[in-house]
Amino acid sequence: MSENLPALLIVVPLILAPVAALVGRRDLSWAVAAAACWWAFGAALALLRRVQAEGVIRYELGGWAPPIGIEYRVDLASAFVALIVATIGAVTVVYARTSIAQEITEDRAPLFYAAYILCLTGLMGIAITGDVFNVFVFLEISSLSAYALIALGHDRRALTAAYQYLIMGSVGATFIVIGIGLMYVMTGTLNMVDLAERLPAVADNRTIPVAFAFLTVGVTLKLALFPLHLWLPNAYTYAPSAVTAFMASTATKVSVYLLLRFFFTVFGFDFAWVGMELHRVLMPLSVVAILAMSLVAIYQTNVKRLLAFSSVAQIGYMMLGISFGSVLGVTAGILHLFNHALMKGALFMAMGCVMYRVGSVSTDRMAGLGKAMPWTMAAFVLAGLSLIGVPLTVGFVSKWYLVQAALEQGQWAVAGVVMVGSLMALVYIWKVVEVAYFGEPDPDHELREAPLGLLVPTWILVIASFWFGIDATTTAEVATAAAETLLRGLP
């Protein structure tokens, strides 16, 4: 059993997805989804433990040896990312029970849960596979189910948002396939480890930089790096609350992981940074993402949209850390991956609570909510503090490493950008806080606190975002070790 853990992590949810669709009743299908998510959570946790104890796990699917068969290759970075996805998935599925009951009709709920499990499976698959074409397959599994999930939103604009995401996502995925094909034609392998061994020999050939370029553009489209982020704000704004919370904390994060995997493991630091001088592209784009997207966020009146733009800015932080190409920088990137998942998940969940009771997350409808929904808004404020980067929150830990990485390379201006970004986060978070606590509530609407089914998952993430901010040694050590493994290239 534990021998086959990497495969079971994927296979069990994959089997449960059609089951959830077929059982036909909302509660039953929820139970199936919850079982799948919690299984994934337990398995991912066990997997991380094992990687920490024994080192890299290599699993040959179906017993076929790597060059022909597909190999799952779980190292610290992949186990960590899989755990993030599974954790958020497990918390969100609890949240979804109440939130989906209101947003989606009874007959569609089983389909929703099936798509949800598929999306989770695809994302975890990307994290643990060691085969580049398999990456594409999992990417499409998660993306296709994500399009469906987003299209389930109440507003009709959810449909156009999903369509837009589908077009851009498919283009991104196709770019990735082209890149993979070009790599294959030069090396004759699809296995990441083999690729890494054979690529240096043919790196002078023009095909490899072209493959690199296609992959970079394809993945950055998926992870919504500015200026390829256009699909994201609408998709996050109009998707059902639970979907937004889940996608915001996982989908783009896994794409960031994929980028790390391609840049460091497959191509290697020497090719990507020294040869292609990737940081010359990534760093300016990240800086612009942080500043421009935070600025755009400040002017939003729809809070979900505001948070979506903030997400694009936060992805800028992760990419900034990675673009340093140093252990500290990549550590900061990986840490922020985890930390941002916690706080953005909490923020979107809090907005889901507001959506549940108020029916809108527009700032002009949120006046006086601090009194009517004290727990929801307190969660929003606390998670917001984390986004700003107040000490003892996870956001601070990310910033601590990011600024260190910048100072280490003498990039004073970039360190300044990180700080300016936090202050802009203060402005857009506080804008909501002021409305909620200083505005006069609408006397016609009697508002109550959100139900426990929504509050408990929200607060789990809020508490986690403090817990891992107060005791960040564990996450920091895992992230540092993962960064070191990535930068060292292959074992």
Add this chain to the structure above:
Amino acid sequence: MSGMLGMVNYWAVIVLMMVGFYTLIARGNLVKKLIGLNIFQTAVIMMYVSFGKITGATAPILIQSGDHGGGGAEHVVYSNPIPHVLMLTAIVVGVATLSVGLSLVVRINEAYGTVDEDEINRKDNGL
């Protein structure tokens, strides 16, 4: 010159890819956009199939020596099957993408009464 001609299928791939990409970007009709996307993806499939083709090679089906009486079967050159197999997956993915996309367009048509992008934007902003 022969190099150019020898790569004729790659030229076709590039042309198809650009046709698809252009349609995807330039057309306002959501269905036509999907058609563009599909042409784009098909071009990639053609590219992969071309990768696997080896000049003078036969289909990758194992020919057992002696079965056909004649000698020389030991030196049969097979085309590389892996890209072709990969494309089976890619075709499935392409079909799935297309069907999800088309069903979205159907829903959009129900909700907006149009499948034209500009029209949809006008209706959204007019809300």
Add this chain to the structure above:
Amino acid sequence: MVILFTVLLPVLGAFAVLALRSNPNAREVATLVAGGVTFWHVLGLLRMVREGARPALSLLEVVPGVELAFQVEPLGMVFALVASFLWPVTSLYAIGYMRGHHEENQTRFFFFFAIAIAGALGVAFSGNLFTLFVFYEFLTFCTFPLVTHHQTEEAKKSGRIYLGILLTTSVGLQLVAIIWTWVLAGTLDFRDGGILAGTASTAVLAAILVLYVYGVGKAALMPFHRWLPAAMVAPTPVSALLHAVAVVKAGVFTVLKIAVYVFGIDLLQTLPTTDWLAWAAAATIILGSLVAFRKDNLKARLAYSTISQLSYIVLGAMLANELGIIGGGMHIAMHAFGKITLFFAAGAIMVAAHEKEISRMHGLGRTMPITFGAFFVGSLGIIGLPPAGGSWSKWFLGMGTLEAGQVGLLAVLMLSSLLGLYYLLEVPVKAFFFPPPPDSHHADGIKEAPLPSLVAIGVTATATVVLFFWPDLWHELMTMVVAGGGQ
């Protein structure tokens, strides 16, 4: 463990306040008891410190190498003593004030008040720069609901300025300086003689010093002073304890602490920016006094006076000699007692006579003699005239400027005292000797402030005078700091 308990006591008090919200009398008793017990514990720690012990407690490691840790040392003791003594006194005052003024949301008020004191004690007892920063930011956020207590449009605007400036400086400058220090020195501990000496070129260290001094926005060095007048929209007890004592003193305390334990006096003397910052502080002293001079609103005038007085302490730190540090440290205590008396009096006038403008207080002295008498005593403390404690700290600061050979700075101190003489004493003088304005209602039954408030005013005014005769404790603690016994 005593340290942790001492820091947590106000938090316990805060939750007791919350639990007893339905019974205002029990709630107030909870605040007072928590205050008393906290002060008692601080006294216990004081005894240990005077005997030479330096109790320390390491709570947990936040990121590898950086701990959340506490340590009690003489400089922190100065700040902790002042804050914990004045908390119960201010609570007493607040009870009279909040009830007399019919303020709403009193439970929330007392709750965040207690939390803020916990933050101040955390700053005082922090064992490294990281912990200091944690509590510094904590203090910023937990005083925000107090500043915006009235939840009006004006409170919202002031709250924006308050958070905006304090966070911009602390995140934008101070945090960068802290991380830079960490990168250079590999530690964030406070050590005698500093941790930065010899880690980088003079130019870099000079730049870090500037980041620190301006990054501590709570020290209100111009041009980052606007938050303090903005915070005056808060109820007067908040202005009195937090914006004359706890929050602002947390700022200058941080500056002193960084000067002594992160840079060290010797290193400071070699940095080119030290002098420059001393003059920036001098400019703030003069400009603050001049602006105070022109304010008719009593609380605004006191706020600018505070800005000016805080820069005395920054100046003391930037003189980079023992006398300056001693003077600066003592001024934390001396100014606290003087200024809190003044704010108490201002609040008492507001409650009893509903007057905020100085020009409308003429003649009030005859109806409120105790209040204005206390105001007079407090003014002496701020100006630095005997028989008030302020004269000692100013004496040491003056000596410090002479030792540093900066006669110009001495002149600044003198000039500022002269200005203070006018803008502070104007209030009681006009109240006692000028006839009331014709349209005033002073005759109709204005009495002194509520009794609890009056008692509090009496206590702080008396303390101001007592400190003139017994300043030994503060001097002893500060001598320990500069003599290298800090850690």
